[in-house]
Amino acid sequence: MSLPSLSMPLPKGLSEDITVETRHDIYPTIDPTQSYASQSFAGKAVFITGASRGIGRTTAVVFAKAGAAVAIAARSAGALEETKKEVLKAVPEAKVESYVVDVKDTAQVQAAIDGAVKAFGRLDVVIANAGSVRRFEGTMDQEDAAAWWHTMEINVFGVYNAIRASAKYLRETNGSFFAVSSMAAQVRMPGASDYCTSKHAVNRLIEFIALENPGVKAFSMHPGNVPTQMNVDSGAQDLGIPAEETPELPAATMLYLAGGGADWLSGRYISATWDLGQVEREWKDKIVEKDLLVNKLDVHV
Known part of the structure; x- marks a missing residue:
């Protein structure tokens, strides 16, 4: 079956959001210029999975420009080399290590993260x-079962493997952990049960990461609708949802949060498209008081 057209009822969950200005690119609150100038991440180390293209590649460049040593991981050695070239083009003196990793493989993820810590001496951001x-x-009855489960393995088990391997190191540095989630975590629509369920599970997993590691800041982040290959593959644009966010938006958002810009949001779902300055001013008290932006059963009595 095809996706619903705009003349049909929209999927459930699209309105489950907070009302703040929507941002599509870097904006003043998260502007990394000062971090670049001060080298605020000098002496710190970052590990990124899915770093061979798109958001992951851009994020590696952004953190390197702020002074961080960067470990990049993905399945393609060739694509990782391209990412490394991009990082070194932006920051010739950057420390970059690359690891060919399948995030479904627990041992591979552990070895890569251990290797990054050995290379850099510490780990501050994953x-x-x-x-x-x-x-x-x-x-669901029409889908290939193996393909459905593959989505869950990459999107959920891959995040689990990353925190399993890195938690002890992040506790030592009071570091930060990010899972790139999606607004799809809240969306219910035919044909997307694997992806939407996987991202909903990731949001809950982030809550547990924050609960079990009180000194670690953990965030589940919708990166925006960035025009990546994954966005094309999903067919999301057939829903009339434009891919109009830049990859720099989620990258700068993570840099801002890893730098302590909004620690109170740890353990919660956020969107890179939200103006985080406005969220702080207008929503913080309500979010903290009512424990919002977490998975819970919505019951109105």
Whole structure:
């Protein structure tokens, strides 16, 4: 089956959001210029999965420009080399290590993260960016079971493997952990049960990461609708949802949060498209008081 057209009822969950200005690119609150100038991440180390293209590649460049040593991981050695070239083009003196990793493989992820710590001496930020999506079509009984489960393995087990391997190091540095999630975590629509369920699970997993590691800041982040290959593969644009966010938006958002810009949001779902300055001013008290932006059963009595 095809995705609903705009003349049909929209999928459930699209309105489950907070009302703040929508941002599509870097804006004043998260502007990394000062971090670049001060080298605010000098002496710190970042590990990024899914770093071979798109958001992961851009994030590696952004953190390197702020002074961080960067470990990049993905399945393609050739694509990782391209990312490394991009980082060194932007920051010739950057420290960059690359690891060919399948995030479904617990041992591979552990070895890569241990290797990064050995190379850099510490670990301050882990970004679980690797993800998988297939075209949103077909009901559950029509889908290939292996393909459905593959989405869950990459999107959920991959995040688990990343925190399992890195938690002890992040506790030592009071570091930050990011899972690149999606607004799809809240969306219910035919044909997308694997992807939407996987991202909903990731949001809950972030809550547990924050709960079990009180000194670690953990965030589940919708990166925006960035024109990546995954966005094309999903067919999301057939829903009339434009891919109009830059990859610099989620990258700068993570730099801002890893720098302590909004620690109170740890353990919660956020969107890179939200103006975080406005969220702080207008929503913080309500979010903290009512424990919002977490998975819970919505019951109105």
